[in-house]
Amino acid sequence: MRRSFALLLVAALAFAAAGCGGSSNKSSGSSSSASCDKGDLNLVNAGQLTVGTDNPAYPPWFGGNEKAPWKVSDPRSGEGFESAVAYAVADKLGFAKSEVKWVVVPFNTSFAPGPKKFDFDVNEISFTPARAKVVDFSDSYYNVNQAIVVKKGTKIANAKSVADLKPHKLGVQIGTTSYQYIKDNIKPSKQPAVYETNDAAVAALKNGQTDALVVDLPTAFYVTAAQVPNSKILGQFPTSASGEHFGLVFQKGNSLVRCVNKALSELKSDGTLQQIQDKWLSKVAGAPVLK
């Protein structure tokens, strides 16, 4: 009795394994046709451009009034820098505004292996060579600098140089290149605090659990204006030799990248991208550079 059960178990396992081993071998991005016509694009959902970003969607990257499911603002508004860039790219590819669909993609899932639910993700994601091994990046749509936000009247608010920041407790959001910047350039004496979300990093600064928050400069303007009362931008950090830029994120090997890069280069040469930047990120030029 027991022996026959054991044999049955082995047989069942063999059957199950045979069943799931032979799955089809579809690969995405196989069509490498030269055309960037709307009908030939490699899309997640036919006939529409599916764009991902994280929720909440914060200014100045996204604008408009909060509308479900989005919090704080609404990427569908076309307002805010990244929303405007996404719609401008969509327009160059031949999509009407109504054919652009937005999906919520938390930062941590934007690079998860497996099929993606977006054509591209726009979420202030900096290009790095290591990341580019896992996903494909578009060319730059924004060259970014990191900045430091402090509360007025605190000790760190008197810092004049990058070296003055060393003894303080710094906070960053996970996944930003700010953390790498701190480790490589500031080398603080205290382990920086690292938060899952920008909200948590902001809460810690408000509470005095961290002395300063390192974020990209446009976000720093939003943090000081709307999120932390009595705070100021201490300064921006000098641009590194290679520079840092944001790219749109694609499934590795997606043929759509080439067409989006073509659209971006057209937007750069006809001045549209600069106009969008002037409109939504105009204040950014004003912060002093910390040496």
Place this chain on the structure above:
Amino acid sequence: MSGGEGRRGIVIAVASTVVFFTLLAVAITHAPGWPEVRRTFFDWDQFKDSLPEISRAFLLNVKIFSIAEAFILVFALLLAILRSLPGPAALPLRLLGIGYADFFRGVPTILVIAMLGFGAPALRLNHVPLSTTFWGIVALVLVYTAYVSEVYRAGIESVHPSQAAAARSLGLTHWQALRTVVLPQAVRRVIPPLLNDFIGLQKDTALVGFLGSVEAFKQSQIDAAATFNYTSYVAAALLFVALTIPLARFTDWLVLRDRRRRQAAGA
């Protein structure tokens, strides 16, 4: 049971195990997404790069659970004693104990950590520490005290009432009977479930990372986000497993030893 059947049993067990794991391995490595999964979860270079830093961060996990466990063992015992106090006059204390255990077993640990870690420092009271690790430890102590007090209580109730009655009839006070007769038996009986909760605590130290403390899981998240490669998660997982497996085997051994002793005593 004859020797022949025992041997056949071993053969079947080995064959079944080999077939099972071979088929599992074949099924996984032939999945269409396997090359991508192998690249993003099992990248050897990535593993080597991230392991030293994650190991250093893991020391914070060890520190957190060592400190927390010391407080939990004491507080949970006090709570269990509180709940077993006799007499109508002790009713408010018993109710307090019940309310505490219900609340902290009901609220998800991560919520307790988030509320305390961001809430308590926001009060801006003098002398209240701002350290996120401190509040993470406080939250873990609060939650696990509720769980562990239930374990102690089960142990106390497993000691037959006649033992306490006998002690009282010899002239011992309630407290003396509890301390010298009931608790020594109760605690010995619940050592395996206590260790089980200890293992749970070791893993839950990763939740403290939510407050910004860079422990092993947070460090692995930092690496994953920097490289878009999840191999650092595997490295962190291995460190946790390396710590919990010896403790789990030790717990098994204690259970077995206890059973043998009781069987020997029964015979």
